[in-house]
Amino acid sequence: MQKVLTIAGSDSGGGAGIQADLKTMTVNQVYGAAILTAITAQNTLGVQGVKVLAPEVVNSQLESVLRDIDFAALKTGMLANARITALVADKVKKYNLKNLVVDPVMVATSGDLLLKENALDIYKRELFPQAEIITPNLTEAKILAGFEPTTVVPGEILAEKLINFGSKYVLIKGGHFEQSDQSTELAKNSTSKTFPAQAVDLLYDGCSIKRFTAPYLESAYNTHGTGCSLSAAIASYLARDYSVPAAVGAAKKFITGALKHSFKAGAGSRVLNHFWELEYDKVK
Numbered sequence: 001m002q003k004v005l006t007i008a009g010s011d012s013g014g015g016a017g018i019q020a021d022l023k024t025m026t027v028n029q030v031y032g033a034a035i036l037t038a039i040t041a042q043n044t045l046g047v048q049g050v051k052v053l054a055p056e057v058v059n060s061q062l063e064s065v066l067r068d069i070d071f072a073a074l075k076t077g078m079l080a081n082a083r084i085t086a087l088v089a090d091k092v093k094k095y096n097l098k099n100l101v102v103d104p105v106m107v108a109t110s111g112d113l114l115l116k117e118n119a120l121d122i123y124k125r126e127l128f129p130q131a132e133i134i135t136p137n138l139t140e141a142k143i144l145a146g147f148e149p150t151t152v153v154p155g156e157i158l159a160e161k162l163i164n165f166g167s168k169y170v171l172i173k174g175g176h177f178e179q180s181d182q183s184t185e186l187a188k189n190s191t192s193k194t195f196p197a198q199a200v201d202l203l204y205d206g207c208s209i210k211r212f213t214a215p216y217l218e219s220a221y222n223t224h225g226t227g228c229s230l231s232a233a234i235a236s237y238l239a240r241d242y243s244v245p246a247a248v249g250a251a252k253k254f255i256t257g258a259l260k261h262s263f264k265a266g267a268g269s270r271v272l273n274h275f276w277e278l279e280y281d282k283v284k
């Protein structure tokens with residue numbers, strides 16, 4: 001059994017964050033452990049409150065598990081601020097952790113801010129260079145590359161800018177396409193005014209681009225926790241010795257199925273069905 005660590009925030013509603021990560025790891029057959037960075041009061045409608053933990057508390061959790069457990073992969077989600085981001089980068093270095101998947105979580109689907117802006121520099125200078133893969137969505141990719149979120153930028157240009165921060169791979173996710181992006185590569189198969197035909201994720205290793213496509217599921221528009229679960233699935237497959245492109249391909253298949261079987265847990269956004277592949281009727 002391979003062990004995988006998530007360092008992320010708690011989503012009390014169970015759709016994203018640590019809760020989504022542990023469900024993803026369990027169903028993808030790895031042992032999941034979790035370091036909490038923040039406690040959010042959150043449901044499917046949005047984030048009602050955030051308590052970011054003191055760096056000392058995050059540090060003691062990290063030291064406890066890293067001294068004891070040998071992780072084959074790890075992922076980061078909500079790191080909340082510059083001090084926690086720097087602390088995590090230090091631990092990755094100190095413990096020589098491999099297969100680091102960085103999901104640079106900045107804003108929740110609901111629009112609530114989950115990262116202090118001054119953490120971006122630390123991400124770029126200290127965390128990305130140690131990452132096997134970084135997984136920004138389109139908006140996060142633009143912000144990290146220094147563009148306004150509303151600017152139309154081809155995926156290739158974003159990927160080229162982001163790979164220069166030093167990760168081995170960059171995956172730009174196309175789930176939250178915007179109307180203004182309809183003309184770009186990430187949404188070029190668009191047939192409708194509102195939704196693209198394909199959800200296209202772009203993987204770049206500094207030499208060549210590989211696209212991972214799946215039908216865009218209009219019914220699953222605005223599903224909560226997709227990015228968290230995708231990065232947790234990539235970390236799970238890396239731990240199981242998949243190559244990066246194979247891990248991304250397997251994770252994309254997992255997330256597409258979970259989106260297809262997504263459901264309403266509350267009054268707001270839909271949530272993923274992480275258990276869609278299990279063979280009993282109740283979860284399908």
Ligand SMILES: Nc1ncnc2c1ncn2[C@@H]1O[C@H](COP(=O)(O)OP(=O)(O)OP(=O)(O)O)[C@@H](O)[C@H]1O
Nearest residue numbers: 137173174175176199216217220221225226227228
């Ligand atoms: N409606 C959809 N139909 C098909 N695939 C989707 C849809 N929405 C998201 N995806 C896929 O889900 C994965 C996560 O992408 P997304 O852009 O939603 O990340 P994110 O914005 O970080 O997620 P989150 O909402 O958790 O913050 C990608 O593989 C993306 O292509």
Ligand SMILES: Cc1ncc(COP(=O)(O)O)c(N)n1
Nearest residue numbers: 009010016017108109224225
């Ligand atoms: C604790 C936590 N981590 C990450 C997200 C992002 O996920 P989403 O964009 O799906 O809301 C979130 N909402 N909450």
